[in-house]
Structures are given as structure tokens and as C-alpha cells.
Amino acid sequence: MAGISDILKRNQLSITDSRKKILDYFLQSDGALAHADIEKMSGDKFDRVTIYRTLQTFVEKGIIHTIPTSDNSVKYALCKDECVAGHHHDDHIHFLCDDCGTTYCLESNVPPVQLPIGFSASRTDVVVSGKCGKCSN
Amino acid sequence: MAGISDILKRNQLSITDSRKKILDYFLQSDGALAHADIEKMSGDKFDRVTIYRTLQTFVEKGIIHTIPTSDNSVKYALCKDECVAGHHHDDHIHFLCDDCGTTYCLESNVPPVQLPIGFSASRTDVVVSGKCGKCSN
DNA sequence: GTAACTGCAAAATATTTGCATCCTT
DNA sequence: AAGGATGCAAATATTTTGCAGTTAC
Numbered sequence: 001m002a003g004i005s006d007i008l009k010r011n012q013l014s015i016t017d018s019r020k021k022i023l024d025y026f027l028q029s030d031g032a033l034a035h036a037d038i039e040k041m042s043g044d045k046f047d048r049v050t051i052y053r054t055l056q057t058f059v060e061k062g063i064i065h066t067i068p069t070s071d072n073s074v075k076y077a078l079c080k081d082e083c084v085a086g087h088h089h090d091d092h093i094h095f096l097c098d099d100c101g102t103t104y105c106l107e108s109n110v111p112p113v114q115l116p117i118g119f120s121a122s123r124t125d126v127v128v129s130g131k132c133g134k135c136s137n
Numbered sequence: 138m139a140g141i142s143d144i145l146k147r148n149q150l151s152i153t154d155s156r157k158k159i160l161d162y163f164l165q166s167d168g169a170l171a172h173a174d175i176e177k178m179s180g181d182k183f184d185r186v187t188i189y190r191t192l193q194t195f196v197e198k199g200i201i202h203t204i205p206t207s208d209n210s211v212k213y214a215l216c217k218d219e220c221v222a223g224h225h226h227d228d229h230i231h232f233l234c235d236d237c238g239t240t241y242c243l244e245s246n247v248p249p250v251q252l253p254i255g256f257s258a259s260r261t262d263v264v265v266s267g268k269c270g271k272c273s274n
Numbered sequence: 275g276t277a278a279c280t281g282c283a284a285a286a287t288a289t290t291t292g293c294a295t296c297c298t299t
Numbered sequence: 300a301a302g303g304a305t306g307c308a309a310a311t312a313t314t315t316t317g318c319a320g321t322t323a324c
Contacts (some may be wrong), residue, residue: 009186027145042177054205066208066209068205068207068209068262068264069205070262071261072206072209072211095256098259106252108250111248111249113230113245113263115232115265115267116243116270118269119232119268119269123207123266123270124265124266125207125260125264125265125266126250126263126264127260127263127264128261129262130256130258130259130260131256131257132255133256135252135256
């Protein structure tokens with residue numbers, strides 16, 4: 001786990017087992033993780049509450065972000081390129097596979113959206129559902 | 138104005154007080170409604186559980202649809218033009234106001250999104266957050 | 275040593291299920 | 300009359316909060 005401590009340090013977080021481990025899960029995962037995923041992955045190593053608090057802390061620091069999913073479950077993802085580089089941009093495309101349930105962070109850019117007069121955007125999320133590469137065979 | 142009862146009838150639902158009233162809330166609302174909104178609007182006229190079941194029924198029939206929101210709360214909306222006409226298309230743009238919390242269904246079209254090879258889309262949701270017309274003043 | 279983090283217990287919320295009763299057709 | 304819908308009670312599930320003990324720095 002080389003750069004993990006660096007990421008925590010850079011965000012002024014103390015380096016603890018749970019933070020290292022949970023951040024590692026994100027770095028190793030293709031896609032997004034839900035609270036329940038992390039609970040499963042960790043066995044019963046960490047308390048439920050610690051996971052909630054760790055996720056919340058990571059979101060506040062901009063290390064991970066929440067993803068709006070069409071099934072309205074709560075998922076989190078670290079978008080590798082951006083976050084390792086230490087800055088965070090706000091336009092994301094996410095892909096949610098209907099078959100395997102995996103959520104991917106895609107690299108495509110979000111196209112501009114026409115808003116009504118008087119409306120201004122601070123963030124645009126695009127969530128595409130369908131079949132991912134693995135499930136198309 | 139299509140009658141509320143017609144919409145229910147067309148979807149082979151029996152016409153009950155709660156269904157008429159809840160559907161009416163959607164027809165009268167600019168935006169999307171959460172379970173809690175409906176509970177408030179109805180006073181204590183309907184049971185919590187009835188609202189859950191009614192919303193679920195409406196979603197199954199395609200009268201309303203869920204909206205993925207960036208704050209991961211569960212909201213529902215009826216997109217007037219589509220649903221009154223009795224057909225339902227799957228590409229939506231929604232706008233969530235950071236200030237007042239209102240969710241709007243916009244009429245703009247969803248731009249095409251470039252997916253990786255092997256991926257196919259069944260549905261695309263676009264969720265824009267920011268300030269709505271009313272809160273920009 | 276001090277401030278921050280974790281685990282446990284418990285409270286607060288949200289959602290689902292079973293069943294008896296009531297209403298729509 | 301029959302089937303479906305509702306209301307109530309209660310079971311589950313999810314998330315938040317308080318606090319005491321532990322750990323990082």
C-alpha cells in the first residue's frame with residue numbers, strides 16, 4: 001500500500017487501519033462501492049459505524065464522491081486520475097450495469113446541457129444504465 | 138386535462154382515494170416529490186405504508202419514475218407530457234436546486250454519450266445541480 | 275500529552291411484511 | 300360476492316448520536 005498513506009496525509013487525515021484499508025478497497029476496485037460492499041469486504045474487521053464515518057470523511061475531503069444511481073442505492077467512487085492528482089472535477093459519467101450491478105467511472109466528458117433561463121449549474125451527473133462489457137457476452 | 142381517474146383506469150388500477158390524491162399531487166407539482174413530501178401534503182390522511190405501496194404501484198405501471206439525485210434521497214416524478222400521452226421514454230434531464238431542494242423535470246434532450254466498446258445503454262439519466270430560477274434572485 | 279479516531283450501545287429513521295378489515299368493481 | 304387496497308402492528312434495515320476507551324502524532 002504505497003501511496004495510500006500519502007493520500008491520507010495530503011488530506012490532513014490521521015493514518016489509521018480503517019482508513020488505509022477502506023481507501024485501498026477503492027483503489028483496487030474497478031467501480032463504485034456501497035457501504036454494504038465495504039462491510040462485506042472487510043469481514044467484521046471494522047464497525048458499521050466506523051465505515052459510515054470514514055466514508056463521510058472521505059467525501060468531505062474530496063477523496064471519494066457519491067454517485068446518483070438509478071436504483072437510488074448509495075454508492076461511492078474514487079475517480080482514480082483526478083483524485084490521485086489531488087484535484088477533483090465535478091462532471092462525471094457513471095455506468096451502472098443492470099446485470100452485475102457494478103458501477104463504473106467512465107472517462108468520457110459530460111456534454112453541455114441546455115438549462116432554462118435563470119438556472120445555473122454547479123454540477124452535472126450522468127448515469128447510464130445498461131450492460132457492461134463483461135455482461136454483454 | 139386528462140382526468141385523474143382516466144389515468145388510473147388506463148393502467149388497470151382501481152380508483153381509490155389515496156391513488157387519486159397522490160396522483161393529483163404529482164399533477165399539481167412542478168417538480169419531483171419524495172415520500173416525505175407526500176406525507177406532509179396529505180396531513181395524516183393516509184398511512185405511511187399506503188404511500189409506499191402507492192408509489193411502488195405507480196412506478197411499476199410507469200405512471201411515475203424514480204429520479205437519481207446527487208444527494209441520494211429517493212424522489213419520484215411524473216413527466217407530464219410523456220405520461221399523460223400514455224407512453225414513457227427513458228431519457229430524462231432533472232435539475233435539483235441546491236437552495237430550495239426542488240427537483241425539476243426539464244424538457245431538454247439528453248445528449249448522446251460515448252460508451253466504451255462492449256457497453257450498451259438502456260437508459261440515461263442526467264442530473265444537474267445548481268440554482269433554479271426562483272433561487273437565483 | 276492531546277486531539278482525534280474507534281467501538282459499543284442506543285436512539286432515530288426508513289422501509290417491508292403479515293393480517294384483518296374495508297372498499298371497488 | 301370476490302379480489303384487491305388500506306390501516307395497523309410489528310419486524311427489518313439503515314443511519315445517526317453519545318460516550319468511554321484507544322491510538323496517532
